[in-house]
Amino acid sequence: DAGVIQSPRHEVTEMGQEVTLRCKPISGHDYLFWYRQTMMRGLELLIYFNNNVPIDDSGMPEDRFSAKMPNASFSTLKIQPSEPRDSAVYFCASTPRLTSDNEQFFGPGTRLTVL
Amino acid sequence: EDQVTQSPEALRLQEGESSSLNCSYTVSGLRGLFWYRQDPGKGPEFLFTLYSAGEEKEKERLKATLTKKESFLHITAPKPEDSATYLCAVRPNTGFQKLVFGTGTRLLVSP
Numbered sequence: 001d002a003g004v005i006q007s008p009r010h011e012v013t014e015m016g017q018e019v020t021l022r023c024k025p026i027s028g029h030d031y032l033f034w035y036r037q038t039m040m041r042g043l044e045l046l047i048y049f050n051n052n053v054p055i056d057d058s059g060m061p062e063d064r065f066s067a068k069m070p071n072a073s074f075s076t077l078k079i080q081p082s083e084p085r086d087s088a089v090y091f092c093a094s095t096p097r098l099t100s101d102n103e104q105f106f107g108p109g110t111r112l113t114v115l
Numbered sequence: 116e117d118q119v120t121q122s123p124e125a126l127r128l129q130e131g132e133s134s135s136l137n138c139s140y141t142v143s144g145l146r147g148l149f150w151y152r153q154d155p156g157k158g159p160e161f162l163f164t165l166y167s168a169g170e171e172k173e174k175e176r177l178k179a180t181l182t183k184k185e186s187f188l189h190i191t192a193p194k195p196e197d198s199a200t201y202l203c204a205v206r207p208n209t210g211f212q213k214l215v216f217g218t219g220t221r222l223l224v225s226p
Contacts, residue, residue: 042218043159091158106160
């Protein structure tokens with residue numbers, strides 16, 4: 001049974017370039033989360049979706065960040081233009097619908113480096 | 116503001132040397148406190164959920180406890196494979212599925 005799938009695993013880009021991170025949640029999970037992890041701030045929630053609809057995007061740092069979920073099996077997090085301070089590990093997580101207090105299942109993450 | 120503080124930041128133990136990790140929190144109504152384990156280069160992996168003060172849960176060498184202000188993760192007779200970063204998170208009453216994480220404790224167990 002495949003877990004949460006993220007791509008790419010590593011991304012190195014130059015300041016000003018557009019970056020797109022991808023996520024495939026676990027089949028049947030209705031909630032999808034995007035997190036950012038840094039040494040200084042730890043794991044921070046950026047945005048989450050329920051049934052493909054964004055519910056809370058208060059953690060999105062600024063307008064350069066956008067996230068979409070066009071269907072139940074795919075989501076993207078886009079940064080345009082990217083800046084060096086965006087360098088971090090970005091995680092996608094999903095959780096099923098039935099029990100609201102279920103744990104979240106995390107993907108392996110995308111390590112982003114912006115030069 | 117909901118906040119989670121974990122201590123120590125890093126902990127080095129000898130194999131078999133028991134210890135505890137601390138997670139103190141301030142939250143606007145606690146719906147749950149979560150412990151996760153994170154190995155290098157991987158995403159966090161769920162360990163426990165605690166819901167009310169006095170609750171305890173165990174898994175192998177790990178035992179999590181909860182009070183009204185903090186949680187402890189006790190590690191009994193640790194082994195090198197217990198080396199990882201342990202993350203604590205709270206789910207506030209405000210925010211149906213939102214988790215607020217601490218910065219974690221990096222545990223290294225030497226043989």
